[in-house]
Amino acid sequence: MTVQDIVNILEEHAPFATAEDWDNSSLLVGDAAAPVTKVIVALDATDAVIDLAIHEQAELIVTHHPVIFDPLTALPADSTVYRLAQAGIAVISAHTNADKAVGGVNDCLCKALGLSHTTVTPDGLCRIGTLPANMSAAVFADYVAQCLRTAVRLKAGTDEIRTVAVCGGAGADLVIPLLRDVDAAVTGEVKHHEWLSVPSAKTLADGGHYATEVLVVDRMADWIQTAYPTLNVIPYHGEAPYQTIKE
Secondary structure (H helix, E strand, C coil), X not given: CEHHHHHHHHHHHCCHHHCCCCCXXXXXXXXXXXXXXXXXXXXXXXXXXXXXXXXXXXXXXXXXCCCCCCXXXXXXXCCHHHHHHHHCCEEEECCHHHHHCCCCHHHHHHHHCCCEEEEECCCCCCXXXXXXXXXXXXXXXXXXXXHHCCCCEEECCCCCEEEEEEECCCCHHHHHHHHHCCCEEEECCCCHHHHHCCCCCCEEEECCHHHHHCHHHHHHHHHHHHHCCCCEEEECCCCCCCCCCCC
């Protein structure tokens, strides 16, 4: 088994060519021909994930968020990429291609929220689905919080909610325009001016970047494990890189 074999199975489920032009999804660190016996699957290649890979002697980390995104201007010894290269650990990142993929980030989010009759937006980055029952904005907020096991920030609208648009991660700019045609939206990051742009009748819920995307870790691990049953695949969920402090 090689790093390229894992690239190939991810390509089958989430073709890298479907990633957005600004994205950086592919084999980003390491040698495609390197042998692999153990893989860590995580949202990010954090220090904790690298420590786990070193401890488990894993040759490969698969992440959702790109381990290299902005141009590197230096490579200090304590940087993520330096640590990975020094340890001989390869990294494959599947970002917006996994957002768009059938069974990817946004399909996982729909499943977690119990949405049915889901459709895909033309850009492939969002989903629209139907809740199991009509809900008020307050009930919807509690429902999202329970489904995703997360704190929720909410702009409560006046309309009863049945149809919902979703986009995991920083998707407010994508789901807010969809509020013309649905009752509510769920995403993972909303900026101040974006909250202000939500129509008064509509509801927008922000479940946090981590909670709306970590769902894909188990899915990507399952893609790899199903294809290669003898490979040791370890999903890593960790925790959000922030805390929610109540007043």
